[in-house]
Amino acid sequence: MNKKEEGVVIMNFQQIRNATVTITYAGKKFLIDPWLQEKGAFPPVPAESQERNPTVALPMSIDEIIKNVDAVIVTHIHPDHFDEVAAKVIPKDTKMFAQNKEEAEAFKGFGFKDVEILKESGTLFGDIKLTKTNGIHAGDEEIVRYFTQFNVTCNASGVVFSNRNEKTVYIAGDTIWCDAVKEAIDTHKPDIIILNAGGAQFVTGGHLIMNANDVYEVYKAAPQAKIIASHMEAVNHARVTRRALKQFVEEKGMSSNVLIPVDGEAYTF
Structure with missing residues (x-):
């Protein structure tokens, strides 16, 4: 949890599963991209593996995940970032942040009463500034075709957390490396980057x-930032394993900068 010791604020990150994480920041607990279905509840997407999704179980109970959550941020409504279980179990008076008007209306349709759209100019939540960032999720025509087939959006966003007493945190969201990510890094100079x-x-x-x-x-x-690798080993179309990424990180001399949490693992900064 976020606490103050001798005037120093401690930020907490916990990897839950896939892109689902919690961040306790400046005294507020955020739940990001809640995918709460049971293992195997969702059919596989077209990929080499035909394992059903999620491919792993949650590392803790849903009650523990949503306990004391002050706000939920959904970077985009894809089935592995927000699902019918999340829509059902998250209290309807919880603050919800959406990437655009269409998805904000979807949350209202689920019954959520306090929905706000993240802005590129920044959105305040108490004394925390949340700044929407962009990226590229559908980078070629084949991906667009698949997304159209599944009737899901091609757009995804990221978010930067900033507060005068905290380190700056950048959640890149579902994106590949691109100019928009570089621009976010150059603009916000994050201390912690979640990829x-x-x-x-x-x-x-x-x-x-x-x-x-x-x-x-x-x-x-x-090179000054701590990088946390998320969204790993939970969907059937994932190609990069934690073991492979760890080996790559060691070969590139990035071990002191890159953290690769297992599900349920937490860090404080």
Whole structure:
């Protein structure tokens, strides 16, 4: 939990599963991209593996995950970032942050009463500034075709957390390395960067989220930052394992900068 010791604020990050994480920041607990379905509840997407999704179970109970949550941020409404279980179990008076008007209306349709759209100019939540960032999730025509087939959005966002008493945190969201990510790093100079780094990929087309080489590009752009690799080993189209990424990180000399949490693992900063 976030606490003050001798005037120093401690920020907490916990990896839950896939892109689902919690961040306790400046006294507020945020739940990011809640995917709360049981293991195997969702059919596989077109990929080499035909394992059902999620491919792993939650590392803790849903009650523990949503306990004391002050706000939920959904970077985009894809089935592995917000699901019917989350819509049901998250209290309807919880603050919800959406990436655009269409998804804000969807949350209202689920019955949530306090929904706000993240802005690129920044959105205040108490004394925390949340700044929407952009990226590229659907980078080629094949990916667009698959997303259209699944009737899901091609757009995804990220968010930067800033507060005068905290380190600046950048959640890149579902994106590959691109100019928008570099711009976010150059503009906000984050101390902590959370990357969706499982290298997810359909049968054809490019990768949908960052792979090992993309993590390396982020490291070169922000050599002072701590990088946390999330969104790993939970969907059937993930190509990058934690073991493979760890080996790559060691080969590139990034071990002191890159953290690769297992599900349920937490860090304080």
